[in-house]
Amino acid sequence: MYTDLPEGELRQYRSAQTDPTDFDDFWARTLEGSRVHDLGVKLEQVDSRLVTIDLYDVTFAGFDGHPVKAWLRVPAGTVASGRSLPTVVQFVGYGGGRGHEFENLLWASAGYAHLIMDTRGQGSGWSTGSTPDPVGSGPATSGVMTRGIESPESYYYRRVYTDAVRAVEAARSLPVVDGARLAVLGGSQGGGIALAVSALVPDVAALVAYVPFLCDFPRATVITDRDPYKEIGRYLAVHREASAAVHETLSYFDGVNFARRASAPAWFSAALMDPTCPPSTVFGAYHEYAGPKEIAVWPYNGHEGGGVLDEVMATEALAGMLR
Amino acid sequence: MYTDLPEGELRQYRSAQTDPTDFDDFWARTLEGSRVHDLGVKLEQVDSRLVTIDLYDVTFAGFDGHPVKAWLRVPAGTVASGRSLPTVVQFVGYGGGRGHEFENLLWASAGYAHLIMDTRGQGSGWSTGSTPDPVGSGPATSGVMTRGIESPESYYYRRVYTDAVRAVEAARSLPVVDGARLAVLGGSQGGGIALAVSALVPDVAALVAYVPFLCDFPRATVITDRDPYKEIGRYLAVHREASAAVHETLSYFDGVNFARRASAPAWFSAALMDPTCPPSTVFGAYHEYAGPKEIAVWPYNGHEGGGVLDEVMATEALAGMLR
């Protein structure tokens, strides 16, 4: 059943989220603070049993110089050939990591350079990661959503979004990547991160966000009981007096506010039966998105959204956007 | 938590399933009956956006000549090159189908010819299929497990296993397939089908069965409440008087009985927290398996079993078996 408004009302819905006045300053300062560290990109080819794809273990300096891991996949022999390729930088869904060598073969098989970044401290859920988050936190609920939520400076996603910006910079430092034809892409949390990057790195060539998470927190935290949004509600159910401060923190990380600052062509998807990232929260960001944009609406799907069809449509869209 | 016996007891457990006396006759007759139809293999290359893999839409005549669909994937250019490759014929899990063009890229990326067969009448669950089952059934519970269960002749899996045998024959008819280096492989239902084929096509070179389904029905139907085994229990809860006949039918389709007739080197996996295919049912088949065999035991996993590690270990194992 629909978990949120029907499509007609979604087309009218607008988020109530507002911009903190120092939003741009906050992020400018944050990125500067990490750019004092050298990117330090390391590439190590991995001898997997795959014959059509070359795989590289990537490390670069993310937030505050912390090492962050990623995989780079390219069609076999590309690096040796000296060619540069249109590129997809992918961020992953909540709980997962960059995964195993044998996973995520699509984008390289489709002829892209494909960098998939670990999400720090995650990677013990549906796929594995190898990147620690060396920063602790105050009292928090299970999960990462409330780590450091006491202030924008200490909030977990400050580190993650910065890592993601650095991942784009790391990719662009590689000869095999055609930096002018680089898209950021992801589903769920990955889509939310990609959306943030599309604002923080304004010259990315395209954004793809499937059923993005991390959007429209004021509404998201009261219309679903599913994790991970519910982690915030669970925190506020105990830290009852912290509601204003928490929402103040979240406003620095809300896809709605990033959307207002983006300009790259974008492709979104939303699912009308999604209990995890209810479609109004996606439309909340989509409507604010300042660049050219399209959205696919899946009426009978939950958080899986369009599934492989999201990828098919993204492939079509990127073929145009990265021409 | 463990859903079944601890590993020590699994190593001792033996299935109580017995062979119907005309088991071999039944299957000989069944296969003969379908072989009167020409295999009629049709291959049509599909123009996907993949650059490293060539994809072919395959149709062949399965049980009773009914058309069955599959995908063939090979590293790009292999067909044109005239080379033949070691081959994986894969069967899929319950409810799924051969899937989308963009899915299941692993085996071709690893250098194999890879044929993945639709399961007739399925393919509306977690992945899509395109193959109808043109045969009706008596009163049945939801799902396919009790269709035609009144007799071995009418039982649904008689058609499916025959399709699977024909899929191997179809694969072997192709120049790109090295028929002497052909493995049958699958997880869950796909593993159960592969196990049946390993007995019905005795010269396949290898069997890989991850957490196989369709094994040890006498025990499986009383130790789990999960579908699809539970479909049978739900049927017998209503057709209370049919228990003996139903178990008679099932004995013609039980992996335990096929295992006794197989000879190819085999790699199995089982998971100690699997509520869907409890590990004793897998061990029930494994212990009877007459060929060389290995089994991976995943202590903390449910029906996902080893996940991508099952594939990694299968890749290792096949590298040896198909040398």
Added chain:
Amino acid sequence: MYTDLPEGELRQYRSAQTDPTDFDDFWARTLEGSRVHDLGVKLEQVDSRLVTIDLYDVTFAGFDGHPVKAWLRVPAGTVASGRSLPTVVQFVGYGGGRGHEFENLLWASAGYAHLIMDTRGQGSGWSTGSTPDPVGSGPATSGVMTRGIESPESYYYRRVYTDAVRAVEAARSLPVVDGARLAVLGGSQGGGIALAVSALVPDVAALVAYVPFLCDFPRATVITDRDPYKEIGRYLAVHREASAAVHETLSYFDGVNFARRASAPAWFSAALMDPTCPPSTVFGAYHEYAGPKEIAVWPYNGHEGGGVLDEVMATEALAGMLR
């Protein structure tokens, strides 16, 4: 809690379902196609231990001449007496069958001839059936709701509704049945079938539909997560591109469209806490119903609706309608 609109809004609600232009043609063709087969009604008295009721095992030719089973119950000695009785032809709920000899004694005990028809391929759920559905299907989700849903011609309910029309014809062929005083009746799926028959056999004398299923598919498929409506949603969640075609097929089988063509006096019921057949879908059909009509609304009930009180009120209503 209410699972749908409150009663005031239900009284205003109108379904958005529309008639396909060839709806009447489709059904005329369908019925003609099956009427080429002789009805071939067979009656066999069964020696049960009941002393107040005579029971007959009935077989007749349904869709495409396929044999369909039913029970006929009459007060003991009625057939021998040569009398004809007012008659109830009953269709059963999803998953059930005509049941056991000892079940469904009400209508004969109340002085009616009572024919209760099997639903082909069902009868392994809460009650048993004996009628196979000899027609296969394309890839489908578990259950019957998506079998043959690719087109109206192949859809499962085309066969069922035709069986039901033939059941009325079979009943009327019996001397013990007073064909002018014949009601069609059922609950849930049985109510949906009865509603279809009330339109396809316009001279039935009465319709009783308790909490009917198979009504107002465009709304039903998006406002509940319960089977069997959800089977359709599950199909469309995978066959994402098939939504328009599926809804086109369903429009030929929607009680809303049949209601517009009926003329017999009708008694409906709906329950405000029904999660399976939400009351708006019932009202969707009820409001379109073209004959004289009444509806009982049960505010605190789920899909059990009025339960035995539905039967009591139906008995009252039929006493008037079949006078």
Added chain:
Amino acid sequence: MYTDLPEGELRQYRSAQTDPTDFDDFWARTLEGSRVHDLGVKLEQVDSRLVTIDLYDVTFAGFDGHPVKAWLRVPAGTVASGRSLPTVVQFVGYGGGRGHEFENLLWASAGYAHLIMDTRGQGSGWSTGSTPDPVGSGPATSGVMTRGIESPESYYYRRVYTDAVRAVEAARSLPVVDGARLAVLGGSQGGGIALAVSALVPDVAALVAYVPFLCDFPRATVITDRDPYKEIGRYLAVHREASAAVHETLSYFDGVNFARRASAPAWFSAALMDPTCPPSTVFGAYHEYAGPKEIAVWPYNGHEGGGVLDEVMATEALAGMLR
């Protein structure tokens, strides 16, 4: 899945329940105490719409003279004919009541006089009752299982079992009842009550107990989490110090102890997947049953047991026992 021991072990299992030394005294005193009140049987014919069955509203004096309601059903015209019939006195399952006039037509249709008794204070669950329990209770959990559980004298089932004994006496006072051919019968709670009556009224001619409740409390309260046994566990989870006293009380009401005192031929059933009345608790009573006995074991059923087949088999059994 099996909810308890497999059948082989059930055949060996013996209950640990023991007899309180004054068990027989307690019940002799209890029945005497109520027999000081006149039975005061009142019969009032009800004008239902049924034509094959005559229905009478029955009231009699139960425990302590409290009025208890029942329905009497006989084939139409029997009372007028002056005949007496073999008789079934039925007790109902937990939460239900004697039900509606249209329900429970089987036994009269099969030629029996059929008295179905309300369970005091129940009858607001799956079927309705009209008999209050005018006695209050100490602090109790929801449901009736812990009302008055502080002592055998105050326990709720002391009143219910006494009502049931009085129901047999009331039935036997009626000319239409052949008191020598009287069976007590019931399912679940009704089976437990019938079992108690078979010991307290030693000359009943037969006992039928489908999946009986109220048996083997020491085991029942620790091997299932389902109500109503769990009501006792929930009470003891709070009244932690009351465990010994509660089990002392229960020993006066345990079917195991009644079984040791019964002598009528008996037919039991048990279901191997029954989570409500796990089969070992039924076997606990069955093994102690002192009269001739049979038990049907349903391997794939839950608490529905044999369903209508239990009734079919009971009909067969009673045909023999009440000859």
Added chain:
Amino acid sequence: MYTDLPEGELRQYRSAQTDPTDFDDFWARTLEGSRVHDLGVKLEQVDSRLVTIDLYDVTFAGFDGHPVKAWLRVPAGTVASGRSLPTVVQFVGYGGGRGHEFENLLWASAGYAHLIMDTRGQGSGWSTGSTPDPVGSGPATSGVMTRGIESPESYYYRRVYTDAVRAVEAARSLPVVDGARLAVLGGSQGGGIALAVSALVPDVAALVAYVPFLCDFPRATVITDRDPYKEIGRYLAVHREASAAVHETLSYFDGVNFARRASAPAWFSAALMDPTCPPSTVFGAYHEYAGPKEIAVWPYNGHEGGGVLDEVMATEALAGMLR
């Protein structure tokens, strides 16, 4: 997620509950009827291991003179000192009782005389009670909500509310209690009882009702599926014809109607994610409350409401109200 209207709409919502014309008469008669019995307050000091608090076991005559238990707690030595204290009379939540000697230490620790009353027949849930309800009931669902619901005279809460009025009278009879500075207080059911008392004992000095239950039955019974409101719905699902009579009974016990008659300063709380006592039902009473009032709204909480913060805020409020 919100379980009911958002706060803006709650501020506008008004209950549809109406006053029965003889509401005041009914309660006047009821209280008079019980006041013919002497209060008979008994106090017995209990030798617990607590050193800062003196504990007394209290018994008084409640409804119809039935003995009701409570605990009195005061700071150690207060009674001996002859001082009188501001007082909190507390009623407890559904299923609980006055609890253990070691529980509920807050109010005495904060310097109040604290009387906490058992709820008759309850006290076997999350905390224990010792007060029986010696009155039986008609057929009822599990729980107390439908006991005696056939009429206001027989309804369970008639007895409970009367007990509560008598508890205030009992408290006021004690020298250690300053009767002019007496507050009634409770959460959930306790809040509903306190609300009733605030109308029935108009000179209490303050009311504190956390997430009160027993308010706005017409809406409460249709917008939640949680017990205890659902007990009523479950009853009406079976006793379908009793709806009007049941709602007539409930109107004599609805906090909305009591609120219209109260005058003491009041402090309420409501929680926007409360599935048990949905906030509109609390606001339904709050808006009608005729005395000075405040309400705390907890946006991210369920039925726990403000938890210890409700107590903190109540302490603040009482410090003012009982000055």
Added chain:
Amino acid sequence: MYTDLPEGELRQYRSAQTDPTDFDDFWARTLEGSRVHDLGVKLEQVDSRLVTIDLYDVTFAGFDGHPVKAWLRVPAGTVASGRSLPTVVQFVGYGGGRGHEFENLLWASAGYAHLIMDTRGQGSGWSTGSTPDPVGSGPATSGVMTRGIESPESYYYRRVYTDAVRAVEAARSLPVVDGARLAVLGGSQGGGIALAVSALVPDVAALVAYVPFLCDFPRATVITDRDPYKEIGRYLAVHREASAAVHETLSYFDGVNFARRASAPAWFSAALMDPTCPPSTVFGAYHEYAGPKEIAVWPYNGHEGGGVLDEVMATEALAGMLR
């Protein structure tokens, strides 16, 4: 229902957990490492509204000198009086914190000095905390159980157990604490921590561990599906190859191994229906406990164990042990 072995078998059960050879070294090194930091105990009286208890906000240097918060509660005026009291140092359950000023009044009300310590990084669940954990972690599942689980050095509980040892040292530094009569106490996680402290601070005078957590990991991780033990299983389901290393880490933190090193008189409790800390895991530690010991077994309780009765019995036990 029982979630584990019956009591008879629990009395026989012995854990298979073994001691790592450098267990004692590891802990000696760990404590030394933190003792280089000054304890730095800070006490600040808090002006709560309580009149019988004085409350102090405590801060001390825990693991690696990190500041850790606690509350100290004593009967009002004790500090001013210069007396020293028997003392309870309490650790709290998983997810909670030291809580609110108004909570946990029991031990001070009973005449003890009561120090209740925050668990770092927790305190956003059922009660609040104020102590951050400034140390990050590798990829981890939600919750704290797998943070730093890659090695004993980095494991989360290394920091927590050290904090707890330091809490005892902090308490003993206070004049109001009689260090010779100091007990460590807690339930669930708090019990597990207390058990560790009883070994690491061998001269504590008593241990109270209600239904302790953190015991017998080899068994605990395979016999329950409840968090928090399941967090480890969830981690190992993804990090399949890490099982040996994870269990190696856990062996340094297992209550079974600490129990072997303790000598203080101890009081344990276990509950036979506990799904969170199954009783065999408690008995696993209890049987190894090297000091004088008792255990209360609650047959009908889940993880709430004896609830307030655990506290009552602990009060009795401590009255003896701390004499």
